[in-house]
Amino acid sequence: MFKKVLIANRGEIACRLIRACHQLNIKTVAVYSTADKNASFVQMANEAYCIGPATATDSYLNREAVLMAGIIANVDAIHPGYGFLSEDGMFVQMCEQCGIQWLGPRSEIIALMGDKAAARRFAASRGVAIIPGTQVLDHPSRIKQEADKLGFPLLIKASRGGGGKGIKKVSQVSELDNMLSLAKRESQSAFANGEIYLEKVLVNARHIEIQVIGDQQGDIQILGDRDCTLQIGRQKVIEESSATFITGAQRRELGQAVHQLLDGVGYQGLGTVEFLFCEDRFYFLEMNTRLQVEHGVTETTSGLDVVLLQLQLASGQGKIACDISPTHSGIAIESRITMKLNSQEAYLNEFSFPENVRVDTGYQVGDKITPYYDALLAKVIVHGDNRLDAIEKMKQALADIKIDGVETNLAMLKQIMNNRAYQQNQFTIETLDTGMVEQHESLTS
Amino acid sequence: MNTKQINALITQLKKIDFSHARIKIDDFELEIDRDGHQQSTELGVEFISSPMIGIFHQNQQPVMVGESVESATVLGQIESMKLYNELLAGFNGQVKKVLVNDGDAVEFGQNLFEIELNEDIAE
Numbered sequence: 222m223f224k225k226v227l228i229a230n231r232g233e234i235a236c237r238l239i240r241a242c243h244q245l246n247i248k249t250v251a252v253y254s255t256a257d258k259n260a261s262f263v264q265m266a267n268e269a270y271c272i273g274p275a276t277a278t279d280s281y282l283n284r285e286a287v288l289m290a291g292i293i294a295n296v297d298a299i300h301p302g303y304g305f306l307s308e309d310g311m312f313v314q315m316c317e318q319c320g321i322q323w324l325g326p327r328s329e330i331i332a333l334m335g336d337k338a339a340a341r342r343f344a345a346s347r348g349v350a351i352i353p354g355t356q357v358l359d360h361p362s363r364i365k366q367e368a369d370k371l372g373f374p375l376l377i378k379a380s381r382g383g384g385g386k387g388i389k390k391v392s393q394v395s396e397l398d399n400m401l402s403l404a405k406r407e408s409q410s411a412f413a414n415g416e417i418y419l420e421k422v423l424v425n426a427r428h429i430e431i432q433v434i435g436d437q438q439g440d441i442q443i444l445g446d447r448d449c450t451l452q453i454g455r456q457k458v459i460e461e462s463s464a465t466f467i468t469g470a471q472r473r474e475l476g477q478a479v480h481q482l483l484d485g486v487g488y489q490g491l492g493t494v495e496f497l498f499c500e501d502r503f504y505f506l507e508m509n510t511r512l513q514v515e516h517g518v519t520e521t522t523s524g525l526d527v528v529l530l531q532l533q534l535a536s537g538q539g540k541i542a543c544d545i546s547p548t549h550s551g552i553a554i555e556s557r558i559t560m561k562l563n564s565q566e567a568y569l570n571e572f573s574f575p576e577n578v579r580v581d582t583g584y585q586v587g588d589k590i591t592p593y594y595d596a597l598l599a600k601v602i603v604h605g606d607n608r609l610d611a612i613e614k615m616k617q618a619l620a621d622i623k624i625d626g627v628e629t630n631l632a633m634l635k636q637i638m639n640n641r642a643y644q645q646n647q648f649t650i651e652t653l654d655t656g657m658v659e660q661h662e663s664l665t666s
Numbered sequence: 667m668n669t670k671q672i673n674a675l676i677t678q679l680k681k682i683d684f685s686h687a688r689i690k691i692d693d694f695e696l697e698i699d700r701d702g703h704q705q706s707t708e709l710g711v712e713f714i715s716s717p718m719i720g721i722f723h724q725n726q727q728p729v730m731v732g733e734s735v736e737s738a739t740v741l742g743q744i745e746s747m748k749l750y751n752e753l754l755a756g757f758n759g760q761v762k763k764v765l766v767n768d769g770d771a772v773e774f775g776q777n778l779f780e781i782e783l784n785e786d787i788a789e
Contacts, residue, residue: 255775271773272719275699285747286774289719293771 222536223247223297229287230302232583235262241528250294254280256591275593281305284312298322307511325490326510334508338380338418344505349478352504354420379408380416385455423499425649429464430495431479432519436534439487440541445519453653460555462518517602521553552611553604559596561628571625578603578618667694714779716772720746724768733761759783
């Protein structure tokens with residue numbers, strides 16, 4: 222087993238990873254920016270190094286600084302969590318060169334899946350259905366031609382985007398030129414790459430994703446599925462495990478698609494394959510080659526701790542197929558509590574949660590809120606015998622949460638739980654955007 | 667604005683007491699937050715802190731207490747990922763304290779030297 226692991230992240234996920242390491246008697250090293258010097262995760266870790274100023278590009282995204290901390294602290298492995306450097310192929314290579322084990326798949330797989338157009342091509346080559354669309358397009362005349370063929374509305378997607386970022390919807394042909402130059406410009410500045418491709422808009426789609434884990438031999442196992450349909454501006458708000466809108470036969474079909482995609486690839490570590498479900502068919506959306514924010518719902522219904530499992534498999538202890546047998550009981554629902562990030566200083570004057578639910582957070586009462594990072598305040602996870610039971614428990618949990626000092630999306634989450642369409646499982650990825658409940662702008666993480 | 671000009675601007679700003687500043691010159695925009703703790707309490711004294719996490723290497727002739735330094739004086743090197751980065755004094759003055767040893771691991775923002783400024787600069 223590893224002796225010492227560096228956690229290249231902050232906030233709730235850093236706390237969660239540190240706890241898992243300590244459970245396995247692994248020493249932990251935190252890296253932090255000046256804005257986080259009093260944060261919980263810094264206090265929890267056995268060692269902590271300040272690696273840069275508040276701006277993420279100079280601290281959490283600073284490959285040399287993170288790695289230098291790992292070298293100074295003499296760690297065996299680095300866990301990237303989600304976001305920041307978690308899907309940075311270059312950083313993975315640097316870790317390899319420094320003899321520090323990367324807790325995730327090989328850099329080539331990260332690079333392949335990080336290039337969304339290449340990932341589509343790869344999925345199609347493995348016989349997995351992809352959303353109708355194009356490869357990377359450059360010539361305006363060619364784009365126009367392909368757009369006409371696909372029909373409107375359509376999406377312009379940044380090849381290096383993903384996670385719902387870098388997407389522009391084009392409703393009619395007259396908007397195409399304008400949106401195209403906007404999309405290219407935005408993609409160039411956000412992802413340092415102007416490549417775009419087109420994709421058809423799937424109407425009334427649901428989002429379903431499969432949690433996988435691979436051992437050191439690259440054998441993969443499916444740990445469960447999640448329904449992450451409820452989104453605002455393509456950012457997830459509510460997640461459920463297991464998905465209840467598919468049949469057992471459809472679940473087997475999905476499992477088969479995932480194995481078709483990843484068997485023989487040599488995938489190591491945690492990953493999630495995302496699909497859209499539309500008119501009884503599944504379409505590959507993208508793959509995230511890392512731990513995801515919403516992994517907790519899968520843990521709740523499967524009884525597995527996926528991070529412990531990842532650490533054990535990565536250290537060479539245990540293999541897929543003989544050691545893991547996920548069982549799924551009941552339904553888990555997660556609500557993401559997000560805050561409105563103001564440029565002014567804010568403090569969490571009150572921050573309390575009921576005791577009988579799982580709460581993942583990197584904050585505690587009295588903490589100063591800084592505007593530098595994401596808007597996620599906490600994740601609340603409940604477990605019920607069935608979906609309606611879980612919804613009742615979430616209602617109760619949300620009612621018992623007390624947060625003061627920052628503006629949050631709590632009221633909206635409560636409205637969702639009380640919404641009939643939600644309770645009846647009748648919604649799509651566009652439902653929240655088209656006015657299912659009242660919402661405040663910019664409260665997504 | 668180029669990096670040199672920005673650095674010059676920040677050096678000037680260091681002399682002013684503020685916690686948040688927003689400067690806009692044409693297309694150029696700069697926002698700076700200053701941490702209250704890092705401001706030197708004593709007038710005319712400045713801490714030279716590490717601009718990065720790394721290993722500190724002293725000069726062949728190590729900088730000693732009492733030594734006179736100028737803005738461009740190299741106080742040592744910070745090694746990060748096998749690259750050596752010069753640590754410049756940035757001020758004219760006398761070394762009051764050396765807070766780091768050769769070979770020490772240093773963090774971003776860690777104070778390494780204390781410099782007593784020459785009076786004409788401190789004014």
